[in-house]
Amino acid sequence: MREIIYNEIYSKLNSLEDIERISLEYGVEKSTLFSILSQKIVRKVKINYERYEKMIDKSSSIIETSEKLGIPPVIVARIILKKLGFGKKRIRKIIKNPFLLDNEEIKEKLALANPRIKEEIIAATATDFIFSPIAQEKHRKRGQYVEEKVKAWLERKKISFIREPEIDNEKTPDFLLNSSLTVNGREIFWIECKALFGDVNEHRYYLERQYRHYLRLFGSGMVVYWYSFLEDIKDIEPKLVIKDGSFFR
Incomplete structure (x- = not known):
C-alpha cells in the first residue's frame, strides 16, 4: 500500500462502522482495515492511558464512559477496578471471569462504590473487539x-x-x-x-x-x-x- 493512500485511510478509519464504506471506496480488504483500525486504537490507548486514568472515577459507568470518551470499554473497566483497589493479576482474572465479583466480601466492598460493575464488565467484554478475552x-x-x-x-x-x-x-x-x-x-x-x-x-x-x-x-x-x-x-x-x-x- 502506498503511503498517501494509507494516510487517507488512517485518518478516516475510526470505528468498525467505517470499515465497509472505506473498503468500497479504496478497494482494500476488510481484514486489512480491521488490522489498521486495531493498531490505531491500541496506539491511542498507549499514548493517552495516564490521561484516561485521571478522567475516570471509580464510580463511573463503564459503558457510558466508554461511549462518551471514545475509550475501549475493557480499558475503562481496568482503570475502574484499579481505582477500587484491585491489583493487576486480580484485574486480569476479573476481566476473564466477572463472576469472581460475586464473592460476598467483594460484593460488600463494591456495594456503595460501583454496584453495577459486574454487569458492566460482562457488557464490556462482549463489545470490546480489541482488549476483551474473546478478542x-x-x-x-x-x-x-x-x-x-x-x-x-x-x-x-x-x-x-x-x-x-x-x-x-x-x-x-x-x-x-x-x-x-x-x-x-x-x-x-x-x-x-x-x-x-x-x-x-x-x-x-x-x-x-x-x-x-x-x-x-x-x-x-x-x-x-x-x-x-x-x-x-x-x-x-x-x-x-x-x-x-x-x-x-
Missing part, C-alpha cells in the same frame, strides 16, 4: 491461521524447515529453513509471520525486538505481514524480504 483469543487464532498457511505453502514447495518450538534458542523465527530459498533475487533462511498490517511503527518495533536478532543469527529472511504492508518499509532493512498473504495463495 485476544481471536487474535491468537489469526496468528495460528497465518502460520498454518505459510507451513502449507512450504510443504507444497517441498521446502524443509524447523518450527519455532523445535529450535533451541531463546528468540527464534516461526520457520527456520533447512536450505535457503530465493525470493526476489535474495536468499532467505527464515520466515517470521505477523497476523497484522505492516506499517512503519510496527515494522520498526519488531525490527528492534526480533528481526535484527534473527539476521545476526541466521542471515537474511522473510517477514510476512499477512494483512498487507506499507511499500516504504521494504527499504528500512535491505536484508529482509517483505511479503503479504497474497504471496502464499
